Amino acid sequence: MTSTSVIWHVRYRPDTSPEDYRHVLDLLAGFTPQVQPLPPLAALAQVKGSLRLFGVDAGELAARFRVRALVQTGIDTHIGVADTWATAATASARVGRSGVLHLPDHRAVEHFLAPLPVHALHGIGPAQAGQLQRYGLHTIGALAAMDETVVCRILGGKAGRTLRARARGIDPRAVAVQKMPESTSQSFAFDRDVYDPVLVRAALLDLAVTLGDRIRSRRQTARGLTLAVRLAGGATTERTKRLPQPSAHTEDLRTGTLRLLDAMAFQRARIRRLTLTAADLRPAEQGPGTQLSLDHAREARLRLEPVIDKLNARYGHRVAGPAAAYRKAS
Template sequence: MMAADEPACAVSTVMHVRCPERLPQERYRQVLELLAGLSPVVQALPPAAALVELKGALKYHGMDARRLGEVLRIRAVSRLGVDVRVGIGPSITVAATASAQVTGPGGVLAIDPDHVTEWLAPLPVEALHGIGPRQAEALREYGIHSVGLLAAVPTATVQRLLGGKAGRLAADRARGVDPRPVVPRALPASAAVRHTFAQHTLDGATVRAALLELVVRLGRLLRMRGQAARALTLTLRFAGGARWETTRRLPEPSAHDEDMRVVAYQLMDAAGLQRGRLVGLALKAEDLVDAGQVAEQLSLDPGRESRLAAEAAMDRIRDRFGPGAVGPAATFRHAS
């Protein structure tokens, strides 16, 4: 049952927001900014969802939770062209389950805390947030087809079917029990890309080409997020399980391939590889900042301006035709 007319300050505290699949990172960041305008407690759930703690926000805005969800949807559509689905409930599980059940043009589903188990009961067991396909299959084989049946089965039985911790959590959440708080969390403060070699590889053209590919992938990821890196960390994995890792700061925060390539090559040169057999590389962008906060330096180098324009053009090609549509021009000179 839904409480359409009761005061939302007594109905729900958690809002779960689902964005359309494959939403560009920049749009996702803008949705998070809209949510931050509703409440100071926003937990990003990349790549396309978020949680909002509404306690305190309802009184501040002077409206119930359902209305606040409707306001969010109007702003997201009118300002960003993004149609979000909103679930509201007394816990993360209920709110997330509700957002997945939203149908029709309204886009907002609020669940009365006094009727949580009644609302959950008829849902198919796989509709309960946190139940994966394999868990649902195991429950169905035992004859548990609905959330109500799951709630009625002894917890010990569910633990035997799904495992200790997973079974306890599933049983509790089927009964509406979920004490997890919404933890404020923005987009990740780091980003990493990895490459694994098909066979053990010595330092040389193959390794440099793989490193350059990582630079391009990492740069595109940062630009899609609207972030810039202050530092890069290179991790080398060797045959036998040994690892080597080092970090170097960029002269200025950047998400451009050229800037990160220079530092990435410096990191590789610092490893001083001779006969080490590599099995993989990882490149991580550290200490990320919002790209909008990075001052763009005017450049008198026409070559750099041309390279940045080419980078933007390649991003557009990859966005349209896929990440493998165009690759980097491999250059293997050592960084000066």
């Protein structure tokens, strides 16, 4: 049995815990050894080698996996099946009631992608989608049909070429088999849908402070941050940022978190839930030492960090903390 659709993009529910995420990854490894975790809410799997073993095509095998995950772990997953990473990821967000969307050939890919709004393309940011729409490119099909030179002028050379190729169903990235990096997450759910940027930023800063306390207590450092935002309509968007150097400092985590939020370019979007993940955690002794900078205010804050940690350990979580984390909410 042959199939050109060999990549699964497995999308988890926004409220999936880190423990449940790992359980489904373990189950996925029973279907194929070629798994790439995309924490906190997705994973990739290359299943071409598994099709002959199970005797079904990639879409039918995905349906089997989804049912087994639901029965054995109680976790509902959505799976996009295609021959490229970006197309499978775009499909997994639009699976419908079946939970699986299989695009078996290029014609099916083109038919699926062309009418979708341009912001639905996997990997495109809200600001980039807005730029394309201002030039009249409202659908993925319009982006795919536009001359590459024009798209590069709108979005820049590398981004323009990459996103136009993905709109045409082209994505050379392969599934990179790797172990699940250790991570830790913290979520905040608003009691109502909010679009006040002051409230959103204050909640994010609080999440960054909490994660900083946690990973320092474990004597670890984070190499990256992932911000997942659940919107009022139920859609979830996420973005990942690599830190300049591994860090557990609240200052660095807060700065990285706010840059993630700014990169998402939310304006009047109503937000329901925020999930911040400190990813690729390593023992602190494996990271570089703290470098002295010329920012005297930053150096003073870093010197206060151990004092704050001791106060919190003695008198209770979040008794003390950086004042800047709260000024935004006042």
